[in-house]
Amino acid sequence: xxxxxxxxxxxxxxxxxxxxxxxxxxxxxxxxxxxxxxxxxxxxxxxxxxxxxxxxxxxxxxxxxxxxxxxxxxxxxxxxxxxxxxxxxxxxxxxxxxxxxxxxxxxxxxxxxxxx
Amino acid sequence: xxxxxxxxxxxxxxxxxxxxxxxxxxxxxxxxxxxxxxxxxxxxxxxxxxxxxxxxxxxxxxxxxxxxxxxxxxxxxxxxxxxxxxxxxxxxxxxxxxxxxxxxxxxxxxxx
Numbered sequence: 001x002x003x004x005x006x007x008x009x010x011x012x013x014x015x016x017x018x019x020x021x022x023x024x025x026x027x028x029x030x031x032x033x034x035x036x037x038x039x040x041x042x043x044x045x046x047x048x049x050x051x052x053x054x055x056x057x058x059x060x061x062x063x064x065x066x067x068x069x070x071x072x073x074x075x076x077x078x079x080x081x082x083x084x085x086x087x088x089x090x091x092x093x094x095x096x097x098x099x100x101x102x103x104x105x106x107x108x109x110x111x112x113x114x115x116x
Numbered sequence: 117x118x119x120x121x122x123x124x125x126x127x128x129x130x131x132x133x134x135x136x137x138x139x140x141x142x143x144x145x146x147x148x149x150x151x152x153x154x155x156x157x158x159x160x161x162x163x164x165x166x167x168x169x170x171x172x173x174x175x176x177x178x179x180x181x182x183x184x185x186x187x188x189x190x191x192x193x194x195x196x197x198x199x200x201x202x203x204x205x206x207x208x209x210x211x212x213x214x215x216x217x218x219x220x221x222x223x224x225x226x227x228x
Contacts, residue, residue, distance in 0.1 A: 048215060090159060109158070
């Protein structure tokens with residue numbers, strides 16, 4: 001009954017491959033996010049969807065493509081993986097857009113992606 | 117630009133002492149300032165938050181203060197315990213509340 005669940009927990013793959021990470025939330029939230037945490041622990045927003053509509057798209061390479069089939073799911077597909085993509089990817093959700101007092105972020109447990 | 121600066125990057129304190137972590141933000145329109153704690157190998161979790169019309173908020177051993185004029189906010193942990201050891205992130209809202217921008221994190225070590 002994890003509130004924000006993402007799979008897989010670990011992903012080890014070779015350069016050039018294509019991979020996907022899935023995220024689901026059962027909190028009834030309207031907004032979902034992908035954050036990337038690099039080796040220095042820096043948390044940076046990548047994408048945000050509100051009710052399946054893309055509202056935040058940071059300067060992320062277009063090899064990264066998010067997809068939200070419904071407001072409870074937000075998946076991340078990555079094409080042509082590179083060494084620099086190695087990081088922990090966190091999915092998160094919030095009741096509405098995440099920058100307000102009544103809409104805190106709830107993070108998933110993260111997916112550790114290692115590209116060799 | 118959208119920026120949140122956080123200091124110090126690492127902080128070691130003796131058990132029972134206080135710890136203070138400071139952040140500054142750049143957008144005067146920011147109005148929401150949460151703090152997250154991330155234990156090793158785990159997800160960030162919200163520990164306390166404050167909105168711009170409040171100067172201080174306390175929750176047991178944790179307090180947050182906000183100076184909107186100076187665009188500073190701080191996390192104060194009193195009577196630190198070993199289980200307080202973690203990475204702490206501050207954040208500020210940007211783009212009219214559409215996103216949170218995080219600071220670079222502070223590694224807090226509480227020595228017993």
